[in-house]
Amino acid sequence: MKRIEMKFGLKNLLVYALLVGGALVVAFPFFYAISTSLKASYDIFKIPMEWIPREIHWENYVVPFQTRPLGRNFLNSVLVSTAVTVLNVITCTMAGYSFAKFRYYGRDMMFLGVLATLMVPIQVILVPLFVLVKALGWLNSYAGLIIPAGTSAFGVFLMRQYFQTVPLEIMEAARIDGCGELRIFAQVVMPLVRPALSALVIFIFMNNWNSFLWPLLVVSRDEMMTLPLGIAAFESTYSTNFGQLMAVSLISTLPVLIAFLLLQRQFIQGMALSGLKS
Amino acid sequence: MTIFPGRRLKTNGVRRKSHLKRKEAWAGFLFALPAVLMFAAFSGYPILRTLYLSFFDYNMLTPPKFKGLENYVSLFQDPLFWQSVRATAVYILGTYVPTIILALCLALLLNRKFRLRGLFRTLYFTPVVMSMVVVAVIWKLLFFYQGPLNMLLGYFSIQPIQWLSSTTFAPVALAVMTTWKSVGYFTVLYLAGLQGIPTEYREAGMIDGATGWQLFRFITLPLLKPITVFVVAMSLLFGVQEFTAQYVMTGGGPNGVTRVLALLVYETGFGFMKMGRATAISIILFVILVAITMLQRRWLTATDY
Numbered sequence: 001m002k003r004i005e006m007k008f009g010l011k012n013l014l015v016y017a018l019l020v021g022g023a024l025v026v027a028f029p030f031f032y033a034i035s036t037s038l039k040a041s042y043d044i045f046k047i048p049m050e051w052i053p054r055e056i057h058w059e060n061y062v063v064p065f066q067t068r069p070l071g072r073n074f075l076n077s078v079l080v081s082t083a084v085t086v087l088n089v090i091t092c093t094m095a096g097y098s099f100a101k102f103r104y105y106g107r108d109m110m111f112l113g114v115l116a117t118l119m120v121p122i123q124v125i126l127v128p129l130f131v132l133v134k135a136l137g138w139l140n141s142y143a144g145l146i147i148p149a150g151t152s153a154f155g156v157f158l159m160r161q162y163f164q165t166v167p168l169e170i171m172e173a174a175r176i177d178g179c180g181e182l183r184i185f186a187q188v189v190m191p192l193v194r195p196a197l198s199a200l201v202i203f204i205f206m207n208n209w210n211s212f213l214w215p216l217l218v219v220s221r222d223e224m225m226t227l228p229l230g231i232a233a234f235e236s237t238y239s240t241n242f243g244q245l246m247a248v249s250l251i252s253t254l255p256v257l258i259a260f261l262l263l264q265r266q267f268i269q270g271m272a273l274s275g276l277k278s
Numbered sequence: 279m280t281i282f283p284g285r286r287l288k289t290n291g292v293r294r295k296s297h298l299k300r301k302e303a304w305a306g307f308l309f310a311l312p313a314v315l316m317f318a319a320f321s322g323y324p325i326l327r328t329l330y331l332s333f334f335d336y337n338m339l340t341p342p343k344f345k346g347l348e349n350y351v352s353l354f355q356d357p358l359f360w361q362s363v364r365a366t367a368v369y370i371l372g373t374y375v376p377t378i379i380l381a382l383c384l385a386l387l388l389n390r391k392f393r394l395r396g397l398f399r400t401l402y403f404t405p406v407v408m409s410m411v412v413v414a415v416i417w418k419l420l421f422f423y424q425g426p427l428n429m430l431l432g433y434f435s436i437q438p439i440q441w442l443s444s445t446t447f448a449p450v451a452l453a454v455m456t457t458w459k460s461v462g463y464f465t466v467l468y469l470a471g472l473q474g475i476p477t478e479y480r481e482a483g484m485i486d487g488a489t490g491w492q493l494f495r496f497i498t499l500p501l502l503k504p505i506t507v508f509v510v511a512m513s514l515l516f517g518v519q520e521f522t523a524q525y526v527m528t529g530g531g532p533n534g535v536t537r538v539l540a541l542l543v544y545e546t547g548f549g550f551m552k553m554g555r556a557t558a559i560s561i562i563l564f565v566i567l568v569a570i571t572m573l574q575r576r577w578l579t580a581t582d583y
Contacts, residue, residue, distance in 0.1 A: 095310045232525075
């Protein structure tokens with residue numbers, strides 16, 4: 001009996017050791033970024049390395065916002081990501097509802113068409129999309145950043161799956177009570193799909209907050225840049241100012257990180273869902 | 279799945295009802311309309327236009343000039359294109375083979391009840407929610423010649439490495455960084471798969487006297503096959519599309535060894551303004567994506583056991 005217990009303890013110890021080792025590897029870049037963000041340039045590559053900075057330079061978190069329009073970039077990111085998320089919630093839930101709960105001519109063709117665009121990432125349609133947005137006069141504008149990202153095939157698909165679980169009788173009952181279709185949608189059906197909605201919001205917001213390639217094409221003016229572009233631009237102008245660069249990077253990660261820590265379950269489930277369902 | 283249920287409706291409609299039904303159908307159609315219009319404008323039209331332009335010479339300033347298959351022919355003869363294909367393949371294999379193996383190991387470790395389990399899972403997942411730009415910027419510093427990784431290697435008396443300016447090590451650096459960023463995602467997928475396996479299977483195996491390795495090899499791993507198929511397909515899709523990592527960390531260099539296909543599209547189209555040629559690369563990229571998706575279907579339907 002005792003031997004079994006000991007073996008069990010040893011095995012657990014090994015598991016812990018491996019997990020802690022992995023955790024150290026994962027955590028090291030964060031640790032190093034934070035440490036560097038608090039150092040003056042001349043201290044960063046000092047030998048021997050100061051793993052924990054002796055002098056703390058908080059100004060790294062302030063100065064970059066004075067030399068480049070990073071504050072504005074931050075606001076742009078908030079605005080664009082929020083608008084994109086709102087647009088997606090509207091378009092994806094409405095389309096998902098329609099594809100799941102109505103019957104009309106052409107429905108299945110449209111749904112298959114939407115599904116087909118799942119295989120068309122931005123990299124494939126880069127050139128014509130850029131030409132189109134340029135022709136619309138949307139370069140360097142919020143419209144150009146927001147509207148092309150305003151719906152998502154994954155979102156439509158996800159919402160359709162959820163709406164299929166809503167029983168038709170609920171809608172029928174509301175119709176008999178004389179409810180209009182819009183009201184049925186907004187007040188009767190929508191509250192029933194809240195879990196899917198939170199997954200959709202997280203997925204869209206996070207993707208858009210981190211989006212890089214499309215904004216890179218649409219925006220060339222510094223003050224219209226979103227945060228990832230602002231950071232990349234800061235990096236290419238002040239590439240050796242690592243302290244400030246790390247500070248800016250950490251600040252830009254903060255909103256998603258806080259949201260993730262608060263809503264871990266929804267994040268992880270949402271991401272796993274986004275994969276497994278398709 | 280009921281793909282075409284519309285037919286049945288026409289026959290069972292009572293005349294009195296049909297007016298209401300028609301109104302309902304219109305409502306349904308209108309609900310779908312905003313999304314469908316946006317897809318048509320920002321996905322449907324551009325993909326058709328990509329195909330069209332891939333047969334033309336186009337620089338956005340003068341009208342497109344028809345060239346037939348010339349864009350494709352000259353691409354297939356261009357060593358830079360093949361270098362780019364190679365760079366993409368190296369990136370995918372170098373990143374996702376280790377990622378998938380590590381993710382499976384971590385999932386197996388995490389798939390047991392112990393204290394702090396949630397903490398580990400959270401930590402491993404954190405890089406997944408970060409933007410690739412931030413990750414690349416941080417790792418660029420880690421790989422800096424006087425940076426901390428070379429410093430750590432120095433503790434084992436290994437000579438410092440020119441990570442980002444060496445044609446051998448730049449792809450390694452990219453693979454290491456992307457592995458770090460994506461391992462948590464695949465771990466969570468495997469973890470979900472493991473938790474879906476009923477404990478009875480392993481128990482039955484244990485009663486039959488199977489060793490730990492045998493339990494894993496003959497029970498757990500085969501049951502995880504659908505997840506593995508999905509994970510492999512996902513990593514191929516992610517890998518083929520990656521752009522930001524290379525753009526920020528190496529700019530495609532040194533000597534183009536990390537200029538992956540997505541980056542080649544961007545450079546050809548927006549650096550050299552050869553947009554016809556860029557769309558031809560896009561179409562090749564698209565064909566690869568479709569092939570991956572179809573292969574995934576194949577593997578999945580082949581796994582009924």
